[in-house]
Amino acid sequence: xxxxxxxxKYYPRDKKPALDEINLHIQPKEFVFLVGESGAGKSTLIxxxxxxEKPTYGNIMVGGIDYKYMKKRHVPHLRRRIGVVFxxxxxxxxxxVYENVAFALEIVGVSNAEIKRTVPKVLELVGLSDVxxxxxxxxxxxxxxxxxxxxxxxxxxxxxxADEPTGNLDPENSWGIxxxxxxxxxxxxxxxxxxxxxxxxxxxxxxxVTLSHGKIIGDQKEGGHYDLDGSRTRIAKRSLGGPAPNxxxxxxxxxxxxxxxxxxxxxxxxxxxxxxxxxxxxVLEQMRKAKAxxxxxxxxxxxxxxx
Numbered sequence: 252x253x254x255x256x257x258x259x260k261y262y263p264r265d266k267k268p269a270l271d272e273i274n275l276h277i278q279p280k281e282f283v284f285l286v287g288e289s290g291a292g293k294s295t296l297i298x299x300x301x302x303x304e305k306p307t308y309g310n311i312m313v314g315g316i317d318y319k320y321m322k323k324r325h326v327p328h329l330r331r332r333i334g335v336v337f338x339x340x341x342x343x344x345x346x347x348v349y350e351n352v353a354f355a356l357e358i359v360g361v362s363n364a365e366i367k368r369t370v371p372k373v374l375e376l377v378g379l380s381d382v383x384x385x386x387x388x389x390x391x392x393x394x395x396x397x398x399x400x401x402x403x404x405x406x407x408x409x410x411x412x413a414d415e416p417t418g419n420l421d422p423e424n425s426w427g428i429x430x431x432x433x434x435x436x437x438x439x440x441x442x443x444x445x446x447x448x449x450x451x452x453x454x455x456x457x458x459x460v461t462l463s464h465g466k467i468i469g470d471q472k473e474g475g476h477y478d479l480d481g482s483r484t485r486i487a488k489r490s491l492g493g494p495a496p497n498x499x500x501x502x503x504x505x506x507x508x509x510x511x512x513x514x515x516x517x518x519x520x521x522x523x524x525x526x527x528x529x530x531x532x533x534v535l536e537q538m539r540k541a542k543a544x545x546x547x548x549x550x551x552x553x554x555x556x557x558x
Contacts (some may be wrong), residue, residue: 257312280439352374
């Protein structure tokens with residue numbers, strides 16, 4: 252589970268925040284697209300999740316880990332639970348496909364016997380068994396991206412973040428990568444994809460979270476489409492006979508209750524909220540209780556919560 256509670260990020264000398272009171276809940280095993288124009292805050296949000304950056308305000312919890320208690324020495328343990336795939340692949344040019352994937356296991360101390368068992372299975376999953384002996388410069392762009400995905404999946408993370416995974420690929424290879432991510436999602440891995448590829452987003456019809464100027468302006472939980480400014484949503488409302496919204500008004504941000512709001516909330520969740528997921532307040536209430544119980548423990552025991 253990924254939970255951001257009123258998260259804001261200010262960079263030095265910037266007058267406006269890169270992220271502005273972000274509230275977001277992603278359930279386990281979800282497949283979510285994160286879209287927005289350049290500078291909307293997508294990269295900053297990902298850096299928050301991987302702990303490359305810390306929020307100025309607010310709190311983050313990922314996979315049961317409360318970032319508020321996290322020390323610098325705990326960050327490597329966190330990143331073993333989160334796989335990240337980059338647009339530029341970041342492969343080691345002097346290592347073969349097999350060795351690139353194996354290296355991701357070597358650096359975390361996995362035994363040679365376990366590496367020999369794991370790497371072939373992962374390469375088979377991404378369809379690269381027959382090129383395991385080749386070096387990256389002998390592969391196509393699509394194959395290199397598959398190696399990057401294999402490397403991220405080798406440690407069997409619960410969450411896989413793909414940052415513009417199709418940005419450098421032609422349409423055919425792009426769809427191959429997206430289908431692979433869907434297959435990985437079917438195995439139970441939570442997938443978060445940042446993309447500018449409207450065609451992919453519109454055809455898959457998954458959940459789509461839209462960022463603009465550091466704020467979430469849309470969260471289409473089912474059948475989502477690529478809608479950077481809300482214009483398609485306004486057109487849809489008018490076509491159904493509803494009143495046309497005031498286009499001069501600021502976009503409405505999807506709100507997930509803060510921890511304090513969740514604690515005070517007494518209203519029963521609607522049927523729609525229950526169908527889509529556990530309500531934001533119910534989830535936050537559970538997390539609040541878990542945190543309260545953890546804070547009551549001695550410090551030595553509390554640190555074990557990180558692992």
